[in-house]
Each structure stands twice: as structure tokens, then as C-alpha cells.
Amino acid sequence: MLRSLGLGAILYGFWLLLSGHYTPLLLGLGAASCILVVYIARRMDVVDEEGLPLQVGARFLVYLPWLLKEVFLSNVAMARTVLDPRLPIRPKLQRYPLPLETDLGRVIFGNSVTLTPGTVTTAIDGGTIEIHVLSGEDPDTTGGRMSRRVSWVEGR
Amino acid sequence: MDDRVIVRICSKILTPFIMIFALYVQFHGDYSPGGGFQAGVIFAAAFILYALVYGLARALRVLPPVVPYICGALGLFIFAGTGFVTMALGGNYLDYDVLAHDPSHGQHYGILAIEFGVLVTVFGVMVGLFYAFAGRRRS
Amino acid sequence: MIEHLPVLLVAIPLIAAPIAALLNHGGIAWGLALASAFWALFAAIGLVSQVGEGQVLSYELGGWAAPYGIEYRIDAVNAFVALIVAAIGSVTTIYARRSVAREVEKERLPLFYAAWILSMTGLLGITVTGDVFNVFVFLEISSLSAYALIAMGQDRRALVSAYQYLIMGSVGATFIVIGIGMMYAMTGTLNMADLAERLPPVMDQRTIPVAFAFLAVGFSLKLALFPLHLWLPNAYAFAPSAVTALLASTATKVAVYMMLRFFFTVFGAAFAFDQMQVDLVFLPLALVAIFSMSLVAIFQMNVKRMLAYSSVAQIGYIILGVSMASVTGLTAAIVHLFNHALIKGALFMALGGVFYRIGSVHIEAMRGLGRKMPWTMASFVLAGLSLIGVPLTVGFISKWYLISGALELGWWPVAVLVLITSLLAVVYIWRVVEAAYFKTFAGDDEPVQEAPLGLLLSTWGLVLANFYFGIDATFTTGIAGQAARMLLGGGTP
Amino acid sequence: MEALGLFNYWAVVILMMLGFYTLIARGNLVKKLIGLNIFQTSVFIMYISMGKVTGGTAPILIDGEGSVVYSNPLPHVLILTAIVVGVATLAVGLSLVVRIKEAYGTIEEDVIQDADK
Amino acid sequence: MFFVAALGVLVSMSLALVRAVIGPTVYDRVLGVNIFGTKMVLLIGVLGFLTERPEFLDLSLVYALINFIGTLAVLKFFEFRDLGHGAEPLGSGGE
Amino acid sequence: MSAEILMLLALAVPMLGAFGIAFTGDYPNLRETVTLVTSGVLLLIVGSLVPELLGGGRPQVTLIEMVPGISLMLEVEPLGMIFAGVAALLWPINSLYSIGYMRGNHEKKQTRFYVCFAVAIGSAMGVAFAGNLVTLFVFYEMLTLSTYPLVTHKGTESSMKAGRVYLGILISTSIGLFLLGILLTHALTGSVDFEQGGILEGHVEGPLVGLLLALFMFGIGKAAIMPVHRWLPAAMVAPTPVSALLHAVAVVKAGVFSVVKIVVYVFGIDFLAGQGGTGWLVYASGFTVLAASIVALRILMQQGNLKRMLAYSTVSQLSYVVLAAALFAPMAAAGAALHIVAHAFGKITLFFAAGSIHTAAHKDDIRQLRGVGRRMPWTMGAFTIGALSMIGLPPAGGFISKWYMMLGAFQAEHMVAVGILVASTLLNGAYFVPIIYMAFFQREEAAEPAYVGGGDDHHVDHDHGEAPLPIVIALTATAALTVLLFLFPGVPLALAQALVGGAP
Amino acid sequence: MEAVLDLLSWIFIVGGLFFMIVGTIGILRMPDVLSRLHPAGMTDTMGAGLLILGMCLQTTDWMVLVRLLFVYGFLLFTAPIASHALARAVVTASRRADTAGEGTGAS
Numbered sequence A: 001m002l003r004s005l006g007l008g009a010i011l012y013g014f015w016l017l018l019s020g021h022y023t024p025l026l027l028g029l030g031a032a033s034c035i036l037v038v039y040i041a042r043r044m045d046v047v048d049e050e051g052l053p054l055q056v057g058a059r060f061l062v063y064l065p066w067l068l069k070e071v072f073l074s075n076v077a078m079a080r081t082v083l084d085p086r087l088p089i090r091p092k093l094q095r096y097p098l099p100l101e102t103d104l105g106r107v108i109f110g111n112s113v114t115l116t117p118g119t120v121t122t123a124i125d126g127g128t129i130e131i132h133v134l135s136g137e138d139p140d141t142t143g144g145r146m147s148r149r150v151s152w153v154e155g156r
Numbered sequence B: 001m002d003d004r005v006i007v008r009i010c011s012k013i014l015t016p017f018i019m020i021f022a023l024y025v026q027f028h029g030d031y032s033p034g035g036g037f038q039a040g041v042i043f044a045a046a047f048i049l050y051a052l053v054y055g056l057a058r059a060l061r062v063l064p065p066v067v068p069y070i071c072g073a074l075g076l077f078i079f080a081g082t083g084f085v086t087m088a089l090g091g092n093y094l095d096y097d098v099l100a101h102d103p104s105h106g107q108h109y110g111i112l113a114i115e116f117g118v119l120v121t122v123f124g125v126m127v128g129l130f131y132a133f134a135g136r137r138r139s
Numbered sequence C: 001m002i003e004h005l006p007v008l009l010v011a012i013p014l015i016a017a018p019i020a021a022l023l024n025h026g027g028i029a030w031g032l033a034l035a036s037a038f039w040a041l042f043a044a045i046g047l048v049s050q051v052g053e054g055q056v057l058s059y060e061l062g063g064w065a066a067p068y069g070i071e072y073r074i075d076a077v078n079a080f081v082a083l084i085v086a087a088i089g090s091v092t093t094i095y096a097r098r099s100v101a102r103e104v105e106k107e108r109l110p111l112f113y114a115a116w117i118l119s120m121t122g123l124l125g126i127t128v129t130g131d132v133f134n135v136f137v138f139l140e141i142s143s144l145s146a147y148a149l150i151a152m153g154q155d156r157r158a159l160v161s162a163y164q165y166l167i168m169g170s171v172g173a174t175f176i177v178i179g180i181g182m183m184y185a186m187t188g189t190l191n192m193a194d195l196a197e198r199l200p201p202v203m204d205q206r207t208i209p210v211a212f213a214f215l216a217v218g219f220s221l222k223l224a225l226f227p228l229h230l231w232l233p234n235a236y237a238f239a240p241s242a243v244t245a246l247l248a249s250t251a252t253k254v255a256v257y258m259m260l261r262f263f264f265t266v267f268g269a270a271f272a273f274d275q276m277q278v279d280l281v282f283l284p285l286a287l288v289a290i291f292s293m294s295l296v297a298i299f300q301m302n303v304k305r306m307l308a309y310s311s312v313a314q315i316g317y318i319i320l321g322v323s324m325a326s327v328t329g330l331t332a333a334i335v336h337l338f339n340h341a342l343i344k345g346a347l348f349m350a351l352g353g354v355f356y357r358i359g360s361v362h363i364e365a366m367r368g369l370g371r372k373m374p375w376t377m378a379s380f381v382l383a384g385l386s387l388i389g390v391p392l393t394v395g396f397i398s399k400w401y402l403i404s405g406a407l408e409l410g411w412w413p414v415a416v417l418v419l420i421t422s423l424l425a426v427v428y429i430w431r432v433v434e435a436a437y438f439k440t441f442a443g444d445d446e447p448v449q450e451a452p453l454g455l456l457l458s459t460w461g462l463v464l465a466n467f468y469f470g471i472d473a474t475f476t477t478g479i480a481g482q483a484a485r486m487l488l489g490g491g492t493p
Numbered sequence D: 001m002e003a004l005g006l007f008n009y010w011a012v013v014i015l016m017m018l019g020f021y022t023l024i025a026r027g028n029l030v031k032k033l034i035g036l037n038i039f040q041t042s043v044f045i046m047y048i049s050m051g052k053v054t055g056g057t058a059p060i061l062i063d064g065e066g067s068v069v070y071s072n073p074l075p076h077v078l079i080l081t082a083i084v085v086g087v088a089t090l091a092v093g094l095s096l097v098v099r100i101k102e103a104y105g106t107i108e109e110d111v112i113q114d115a116d117k
Numbered sequence E: 001m002f003f004v005a006a007l008g009v010l011v012s013m014s015l016a017l018v019r020a021v022i023g024p025t026v027y028d029r030v031l032g033v034n035i036f037g038t039k040m041v042l043l044i045g046v047l048g049f050l051t052e053r054p055e056f057l058d059l060s061l062v063y064a065l066i067n068f069i070g071t072l073a074v075l076k077f078f079e080f081r082d083l084g085h086g087a088e089p090l091g092s093g094g095e
Numbered sequence F: 001m002s003a004e005i006l007m008l009l010a011l012a013v014p015m016l017g018a019f020g021i022a023f024t025g026d027y028p029n030l031r032e033t034v035t036l037v038t039s040g041v042l043l044l045i046v047g048s049l050v051p052e053l054l055g056g057g058r059p060q061v062t063l064i065e066m067v068p069g070i071s072l073m074l075e076v077e078p079l080g081m082i083f084a085g086v087a088a089l090l091w092p093i094n095s096l097y098s099i100g101y102m103r104g105n106h107e108k109k110q111t112r113f114y115v116c117f118a119v120a121i122g123s124a125m126g127v128a129f130a131g132n133l134v135t136l137f138v139f140y141e142m143l144t145l146s147t148y149p150l151v152t153h154k155g156t157e158s159s160m161k162a163g164r165v166y167l168g169i170l171i172s173t174s175i176g177l178f179l180l181g182i183l184l185t186h187a188l189t190g191s192v193d194f195e196q197g198g199i200l201e202g203h204v205e206g207p208l209v210g211l212l213l214a215l216f217m218f219g220i221g222k223a224a225i226m227p228v229h230r231w232l233p234a235a236m237v238a239p240t241p242v243s244a245l246l247h248a249v250a251v252v253k254a255g256v257f258s259v260v261k262i263v264v265y266v267f268g269i270d271f272l273a274g275q276g277g278t279g280w281l282v283y284a285s286g287f288t289v290l291a292a293s294i295v296a297l298r299i300l301m302q303q304g305n306l307k308r309m310l311a312y313s314t315v316s317q318l319s320y321v322v323l324a325a326a327l328f329a330p331m332a333a334a335g336a337a338l339h340i341v342a343h344a345f346g347k348i349t350l351f352f353a354a355g356s357i358h359t360a361a362h363k364d365d366i367r368q369l370r371g372v373g374r375r376m377p378w379t380m381g382a383f384t385i386g387a388l389s390m391i392g393l394p395p396a397g398g399f400i401s402k403w404y405m406m407l408g409a410f411q412a413e414h415m416v417a418v419g420i421l422v423a424s425t426l427l428n429g430a431y432f433v434p435i436i437y438m439a440f441f442q443r444e445e446a447a448e449p450a451y452v453g454g455g456d457d458h459h460v461d462h463d464h465g466e467a468p469l470p471i472v473i474a475l476t477a478t479a480a481l482t483v484l485l486f487l488f489p490g491v492p493l494a495l496a497q498a499l500v501g502g503a504p
Numbered sequence G: 001m002e003a004v005l006d007l008l009s010w011i012f013i014v015g016g017l018f019f020m021i022v023g024t025i026g027i028l029r030m031p032d033v034l035s036r037l038h039p040a041g042m043t044d045t046m047g048a049g050l051l052i053l054g055m056c057l058q059t060t061d062w063m064v065l066v067r068l069l070f071v072y073g074f075l076l077f078t079a080p081i082a083s084h085a086l087a088r089a090v091v092t093a094s095r096r097a098d099t100a101g102e103g104t105g106a107s
């Protein structure tokens, strides 16, 4: 129930940000819309600790800048690779154990891996993750640091 | 163990936001008429995403197939009915001015009603169509 | 109330359609269809009576005035076409109940009638609106419901036919919307009357002829002008009988109306015929259509398909009249809109009666039916005579004006060709007559009954109309002549 | 700007050709529908890119003489309506294809034609 | 400025389109179309700036959404040949 | 009763009779009574119109205005009166004959036969009294359609084929040429009315007149000018009363009647006489006269089907009428009108005789006719009178009409026409006289193998007498009429002269 | 101030276009689907990011800014999901093909 209220509040905030018109009619319609959406979301069974991960909110905001920095760096590296006439790549699939406990954590980790050019998550299967690596550098350095940070975000 | 955890959890997070965005587009449609259509598409898209990720069976439990059918017809009814209401109030067909004391408010309400009709129809058609397609292989 | 008639003509069916779909009961849905059809007939008669002396009714939708809002504008031309649609719609709806109950599954009936009403709504809407974009919208409403209706035919080929119709129809509609967009870009208005005023100053620019060309092709597709008719024969052959009767007698007619409206009112006859010389294209196409399609009809074994090809030929007659761009020619075209609706409506309804009883319209299956279903087959023969153009039928009136128009212009070979193709009609109608009356019944000994009374009455209603308006054509030719003069007068009256 | 306008023009023409070609040349019923949709989309782009349609007035609130009036929302409505019609056409078309697939077991035009011989 | 941006995006779109057209696998095409779509999102936004119609941004959000869901749908279709395939059995979600 | 009402009744009575026949179809005696009563009433009605006409009246009645300027209207004038009189006079006789024939031959679908027959007569009345070209065309087509089921009456493959030829030629000429001629007339003059002296004068000149004439002459396929004559021989598969209807009562008469009417009232004799480019009609019809006679002669020499020979005889006789009309001379036109009557009486007698032989002996071929005259004296006696009328010898009506035509040819100083008339008379003699000789003076052929033909499953009956009484009465009556026409040509002659503007 | 913003906008936009175009070039250059996914990621992360940043600097309208950020947020959220889904589909399909191939080889 609390989570539903939280969802409603977040959605209303989203509405206010988008709307820009703060007349009683539209504010009322916004509230009604939020109630309708929360109702449907509950019917859909998507309002839970995965669907609305309020528990990771704050830590995630700390994690995000670091992730963006990583993304920038690997972008630059990738641009270099692409523009290199020799196209120095050695693509391969690798499997690693994942020291993460929740599905949410695994998802954050998997998406972070995919977001950084050079690595793409191809599968998450319980405790292991399968990653497609473009240039045979051991992604463990990045991956290791990343998994530690995600583990922190996960907060368990 | 489900190996589509990424898609599953991410769409879980996304779905409510898509729906509220749809309604935002809908109710701000009178500033740019035609919003009802986009809203209907977006709202339906939220459902379709859900059905894609969680399977048709679960989507049907949330939204039985008769609902899109009704929506399709209901939308048209709202549209045509609004015209009759304006006429009953002494105006021309779809003359929104008569819907409120202040003509501009009248127009506002009229467009809202019409756009809502459009939303309902488009939503019904899109979801109904998805059901028709997704349900075939099974039957 | 009376001042709202132009919009109510369309709005009442429009609201009846979703109700029919929602109530989910076949009988109620039919009742709604019948009520809306009769309403439309009532309204159309009201409109015709108001525009009799050359008046024009104008109705503005919504709050916006004409250039921005949508204006419904009724004159003799479209009041007459609306009357055709509503009258045929009423008769075919009466007919539909038994016939459709036989050919369409029960669960689908509400949807069927919703589409049926929508189809009529779209056609009526096209006729009354004075806004070119609104024309497109109504066109698509009627077309989409027509695709759905055709697809409900029993034969699986109905699906493929509906699909092909959808593809070609949508291409036609897109061409039309391209043309409309170009005109809007050049003039900033979508209102027909405004367009008629604002187009002449910009007509020397290249965009307008291009827009005209797109529109002409689009209309030709929609009205099945040879060689863009390919969608029609199968669509008519495999649709449910009642649908064929409705569409054959109204849909292409309304498409012709649309074209007349654009050519004569919006662009003006001078532009369409002197500058663009559209007649140079239409005349040969019409002649080829008349001749080749009549010839093809002779070799069809499926009688519905045969009549479908005949329809393409008949559309050729109408376009021939249009290409004359003279009062007599246009009168012929407009009066044939009405007359052909009566003819084909009756013929397809008679065939529907046959299909109702023996489940086939193959010419071999119709052997000996003259004895088994005397009333049905008699109606077929009489309507067939009208198609041929035998005197005292409406077909004769049409041919009379058409040939008179040709002779006035000194188009000798055209007049001769029209007469010769009437003879081809004799041949294909007579194939059915011979099978039905002079061959023995092919089926088992199971007794074949006469078609149900509801089917017979509505069919005969149209057959008698074929003769009534063939003997006293003063009303139809009078209003058609007035419409023709109005169209040729340029602009709106 | 001039160049962009021209580019749009060519994009429209190319898309139109592409759609039309797909529509005609493909035997697969779904691909035909996609071709039709591309064809229609090209028209919407044409509408959008035509200066006079969008260039006139933006559909936002403007102040008239003391009272609030709405500006001409026409171009926007036209495109949207056309898109709605296009989507509805696609919807009907696809549902037809589904039923064709059920009836014939294929959505290839030539196979269907052979089946009905 | 935005004109250059539009041109650049268009160049990028054309390159993505090339991949979509030449394939060779269906996944290459999906990738090409998906990238084409995300670039279209940006193009719509840029055009909004160019024509001073910022409400185009709403349109680009819609487009991004459709592009995303469309990609997922196509992939699902190629995997299962059925869009309605249940990823999980009934009632197992959200325990 | 006023003339207008009588005209309407003349149309309505046969149509009402058709309904009556249809309703009494299950009771043959009642049905036949209805037919006879109706035909008698019609004869009375038509007869009572004559005095008014001879008094110079031209009663008119407009039925309805179809489109602005064009009405369905009726008007009685002398030529129409002649045609209507012939049809009304022959219908009761033919009905009487039909009863004997249809019952004697156990024909099926007799109700349909009588209904269509009545409708055909009604249509013929319409043709006769048509007040303008459109009305004429309307009833002309009705006549075609109502006689189609009669031609295909037997329902066999060969009769179907004949029906197709019949309908094909008649409809295609009428729609393809006749209607075009009407429309062209309307386009040129703005009128479709029949008027004394014609309506074309001053509107059209030169070759177009010839073309228009051709459209009408070949468009009126019922007049059977070669090459549009083929329907007539084809239609001889029908039962004999139908042949009588086609050849004598209504159909071909409607054709030649229309030709004469159009020549007189649309073109105008004086107008045509003053035009170049119309002389070909004499040659076309003259050719038909001779060619058809030669065909008839060939049929005789091959000892072929009697009705087929009679059919070609009709083709040739009809062309007399057209030829006479084409001379554009008043005397010839009167002869043409008279010949309509004379040929009707003579030819119906001949067909009755042929049907009589078919009914009594199941003989259809000329070679089977040897000695028939002794077994069937009444029949062959009537046949002889009919043949004399065809040849144009006294004491038959054909002599009168041929006489006037000959005078017309001299009046027009058209020596080719005179030649054609003389030559054809010789040819007619050449194919009729041998039959009469065979029937009366040759001995019957013995033990001939059963003849199977004409779709008939009867065997030839060698031991036969006269045909049933109704048949004998009917053919005696028509033979008597043929002779009476010779003896008292007064009324038809008066009408014929009124036609060409002479004092009635 | 405005000139500075313009300059920054130019830098960001050109930078964004650089990553975007290089990314799509990469899509063309890479030898197989999985490898193509990596440069594809560039276009959505840096490409779109810098471009939108450049646009953000050009607007004074709060509403526009919010929308631009939403657009980027949405891209950033969905791009890896789409990439992952595609990669997963490719790998699954190739494994399926491999097992099928082994199956036929063994028999």
C-alpha cells in the first residue's frame, strides 16, 4: 500500500514536471490520472520492490555519475577502435560469476555493462553473467569494480 | 530461473510511467489537438509491452478481450454523442461553445470529450489488434 | 431541427454504429441499421425537397467558420446522390436481415451491422460535406468498413479479395490525400467553395496540375475505372450477397460523385477539360472499359463475378458521360448513377436470393431455377432487361441520354459502341436466362423453395423502381439535368 | 533551410517510391502492408515538411481581444487524422492477413493464388 | 546550428539504414532499424528546434517509446513466432 | 366510347387477357375460352375504330411523359389501322387453330404459350398505334421479347439455338441500328414524332439521309431484309401457330409496317424522292426478293422442309413491301400497305396448311407431300389459294397488292423494279406450282422409312385423313379471307389511299 | 554569455554528431552482429547525450529542458535493454542452430 502511494506520488511529480499548466482542472485531471494508473499497475502486479525500487534510490544517484564517467571513457576508446584502419578487435563471449544477491542488482549490473561500449550482456543466469567482449582486454578490471559498486547500490 | 530478468524488471519499472505519459498527452491535447490519438497509442503501447514481456495469458487477466472491443465502439459513441449534446444545448453539431457559460471553457470541455473518445477508440483498436495477433498461434 | 438536417443525416447513423457494436445482439443491430437507413432516407428526401429550386444549404460544424471549420453544403447534385445512397441503403438493409443471417456467423452479426452502418455513414458523409479533407475521412470510414464487410463472405477468397481491395483502395485514398495536401498548400483552405475561388489565381503553377493528376488517379482507383478496376470483380463476387448489393449500387457511385465534385466544382470544368484535358484520358479508358469488360463478363461462370465485370463496364458508361463535359453527357452520367444503382441492386439482390436457397451462383448450378424460384428469377430477368437498356426500363433512359450526348458532339463511333456493348449485355444476361429457363435443374431432387419473402419484397421493390423510373423519368432526369447544369456552371451555384 | 526543404522533398519521393515498390513487387502480404504504410508515411512527411501547412501558426494559445481564443489547429489535425486513418487501415489489413493465414496456411500471394485454382 | 545537427543526424540515419538494408542476418536489420529509430527521435527533436516548435519533443518521446517496444516485439516474434508467448506461467509474477 | 379509350383498350385487353390466361392456366378449357373471348373483344375494339379513321379522324392519346419532350403516345392513322386490323382479325382465327394444333400435338407449357401470344398481340397493337418513334421502339422490343419464349417453345437444343439467332439478330439490329437511327433523328430534328410528310425535311441533307435510311431499314430486323433475315428461317422450329404469328399476324408485319411508317411519316415520300443516296434501297430489297425466292426454289428442289421454304417465301414477300415503299411513289406505298394485308392472309393460310399436314400426318418435308391433296382436300385447297396469293394471281388478294405495286413502279418510272416484280412472280410460280402438282396429281410414296426430324418423336402416319376440325375451320377461314380481299378490297384500299394522302 | 553558450552548444553538438556518425560507421565496419552492438551503443550514449546537452544550452524554456532530459533519460534507460535483448536473441538463436547441427551430424 505504501509502495502504491509512493508510486502515485512519483507519477504525480512526473506529471507536474511535464504539464507546465497548473490550473485546477489539469491538476485534478493529473491526480485522477495517477489514481487510474496506480490502479492498473496494481492489477498488473508491477508495484513491488523490483517495479518501484525506492530502496536503491539514493545510492543509485551516487552510482550514476561514476557510471556516466565509465561510459564516456569507453566511448572514447570505442571511437578509436572504430576509426583504427586495422579494426583491432578480438570479440568473444565470456562467462563470469556474479557476486550479487538480488535480481534488481543483477539487472543494474547487466545494464551498466551493456551501456558501456565494448561489452554487452548477453545473458544473466542466476549467479553467472555472460558478456560479449569486443577487444579481448580482460573486462575484469572494469567489471570487478563495477560489480562492487552495484553490490553497494544493492545495499544488502 | 527466468533468463529474461533484465527485460522483465525494466519493463516493470517503465510501464506506469508510460501510462501516465499517455494521460498527460491526452489531457494536454487541447493545446495541440489530436492528442487523443497519440495518447491512445501510448496507452496501448504500455499494455502491449506488458503483454510482450509477461505473456498474453497474464495480459488477458488484467484486460479481458471484451474491453478493447467495447473501447473501440465506446470511443466512437463518445465522439458522436458529444455532437448531439451540443445540439441538444442549442448549438450546431460539435459546436462546443454551448457546453459552458464561457465559450472558451465550452471549447475546452468539448475538445477534452472528443479527444477522450479518440483515446478510447485508438486504445481499443490497438490492443484488440494485438490480442488478435498474439492469440492466434495458441488457438 | 430542420436546419440540422445536413449533419443529422450523417450523425445519427454515426452514433448508431457503435451502439450496434456494443449491444452485441444481431437482431438489435439490424434494427439499428434499418432505423438509421430509414432515417437517412427521410433526411435525404428532406434535403432534396429543400434544394429543388437551385438553393444551397450550408451547415457549419463546430464553432469555427467555414475556412477552418467543416462546412456541410448541399445542392441538387449531392442531395440526389445522398438520396440514392439512402434509398438503396434502406432497401438493402431490409434485404440484409435474412440474407446475412444465412451467410454470416451469428456472433459476428453485431460487428457486421456496425460496419454496415458505418459504410453507409461514410458514403453519406462524402456526399454532404463541403470540405475536401472531410471527404477523405469519410471515404476511409466507408472504405474500411467495406473491407471488413467483404471479408465476412463465406468463401475464403473473400479474405483475399478484401485484402486486395484494401491495398488498392488505400493507394487510391493516399493519392487523394496527396492531392488535397497540395491544394491546401497552395491555397490555405480545404473548403470546396473557397478552393473554387482561390485556385484560379494559382492554376498556372505546377503544383495544381500535379495535385489534379493525383486526385484523378485516386478517384479512378476508388471508382474502379478501367484499368484500375482489378479489385472490384473479386470483391463483389465473394462478399456476402447483401454487401455486394449495397456496395455495387452505392460505393462506386459516390466515388463518381466525388470526382464530379472535384473536377467541376473545385477545379472547374474549364481547368479539368480545357487545360488538363482529362477527357483525352478518360474517354478512351471509358470506351475500353465498356467494351472489354462487357466482353469479359460474357465468359464468367460465376454470375456474381459476371455482374461485377458488368459493373466495371457500366462505370465506363458513367465516365463516358463525364468525358463529354456537356449538359447532356453529364445528365447521362448522373442519371446513370441512379439508374445503375437500381439495376445492379436488383440483380445482386436476386442473386442473393439464389445463393440463399442453393448456396451457389455458378451458372451451372442455376439450371432450371426459373421453375424452382419463379419470382426470384423473374426479378433477375427484368432487372437484366434494364441492364441491357430495353425500353421502359431505367437502363433505356440512361442509354438514351448517353447516346444523345454522343451524337450532339458528333461522336458517331462512340454512339455505335455504346449500342454494340448493350448487345454484349444481352449475351451475358441471356446466358443466365437460358440456364434458368431452358435447362433442367442440376441439383438433387431436394425441393428448392422460393426465396424468403423479405428478400423477394425488397428485390421486387427495386425491380419495380427500375420500371417506374424507366417509364416516368421526369424526376430523375430533371434533377440530373439540373445537377449537370449546376456543375457545368462552374463553382458552386 | 532551402537545402533542407529540398532534402525533405527528396526523402518524401524516395520513401514514396520505396513504399510503392514494396507494395507492388512483394508477394508477401505483410510486406505489402508495410509498403503501403511506408507509402502513406511519406505523405505525412510531405504534409509536415510543406511550409504552408506547418509554417503558419503554431497550435498554441494566443490572446485575442480580451478573450481567449484558439488558433487554427488545422495542419496538426490533418496529419494526425491521416495517421489515424493509416493506422486503422493497417489494423484492418493485418487482421485480414491473420485470417488469410488461418484459411490458407500461408501469406505468400502466389501460393494463395495457386491454392484457389 | 540545428541545421548542421539535423544534417549530421540524417547522415547517421542513412548509415544505419544501409546496415538495415544490407543485413545480412535479420538481427542486423533489426539493429539497423532500431538505430535508425533512435536517431529519428533526435531528428524530430532537432527539427522542433529548427522550426521553433518545441512540442515536437513530445512527439520524439512517443517515437522513442514505439521504437523500443517495436524492437522488443520483433525480437520476440523471431524467437517464438508468437507475440503472445508467456514468459512466465500464470500467476508467478511478483511474489 | 371515345376513340382514345378504344385505343387504350386495344392495348390493355390483350394484356389483361394474358393475366386471365395465366390465372386460368390449370383449367385448359377455361383458359382457351379466355383466349378466344379476348381475341374476339379485341377484334371488336379495333373494328370500331375504323369508322372514326375513315371519317378523317386521327385520335391521339399521351400515356406518359418519359423524359422532358419525349412521351409514350398513341395515335391511330391508316397504316397502323391496317396492321392492327390484320392482327386483330387473324388472332381469333389463329387461336382457334392453336387449340387444335397444341392439343393435337400434345405440346407442353401451353399456358406460357397463350400468355406470351396475348402479350405479343398487345405489343403488336402498341406498334400499330405508336404515335412516335420511341413508342414504336418500346413496343417493337416488347414484341421481340414476348415472342422469344414462343420460338424456343419446344425447349430442345435446336430450338434454343434458333431462339439465340432470333433474339440475337432482332435485338442487335434494333439496339444497334434502329435505336441509333431514332437517336440520330432526335439529335438532328429534336423530335421523334410521326408527322404527315415526315419530319426530316430541312434538317438533314445528302448522304446522311441515306445513312439514316439504312439504320432504319436494317435496324428493323423484323422486316427481314437480307442479310438480317436469318432469324426467320431459324425460327421455323417453333410450333406452327407461332410461325403463323411470326409470318402473318404480328412479327414480320410489325417490321414492314414500321418500315413503311417510317418512310412515310419520318422521312416523307416526297422528301425521299427528292434525295440522292436513297435509291439503293430498291436494289437491296429487290435483291432480297429474288435471292430469297431462289433459296426457296432450292429447298423445293432438294425436297426439303416445307416450313423452311415458306419462311424464305416470307423473306422475299416482305421485301416487296420494302421495295414498294422504296419507290417513294404514292401508288407503290398504297400497294405496300395492301400487301401487308394480302401477304398476311395468304401466308397464314400456307402455314396453317403446313401445320395441318404436320398434325394429321407428321409430315414436314416437301417430298412427303405427294398425294396429300387427296387425303386432305380442304387443307391443300387452302394451300393452293395461299400460293396463288403469293404468286400474285387472281382470285387471291395478292393480285391486288401486286397490281398496285406494279403501277407504282411504272409511276416512279423505275424499270428495274418492274423487272424485279416480273422475275419474282415467275420464281414464285416456279416453287409453288410443283407442290400443288405433287399434292394433287402425284401418287403417295409407299413404305418410306420413318422420318426423324424437327425434334419430333412422332412417326410418319401414312394412313391419315384431314386435320382436327378447329384447324380445318381456321385455314378455311383464312383462305376465304384471301379470296375476299380480292373480291372486296374496299376498306383496306381506302385506308391505303388515306395513308398516301389521297381522299379516304 | 550568449556567445559562450553558443560556443558550448556547437562543441557539444559537433561532439555528439561525431560519436553518432562514428558509431554508425562502426555498425557498418564491424564483422558480425554482436560486435556491431558495441558501436551502436555509442550513438545512444555519447551521441545522443552530447547532442541533447547542446540543445539544452540553447533553450531558456524550462518545459523544453525537462522534455529534453526525459528524452535522454528514456534513451539511456531503454537502449541497453534493446541491445541486451538483441544480443540474447542472437546468442540463443546461434546455440539453437548449433545443437540442431550437432543433432543432424550425430545421426
Ligand code: NA
Binding pocket: A113, A114, A115, A116, A117, A118, A119, A120, G038, G041
Ligand atoms: Na555496451
Ligand code: NA
Binding pocket: F293, F312, F313, F314, F316, F317, F390, F424, F428
Ligand atoms: Na416469293
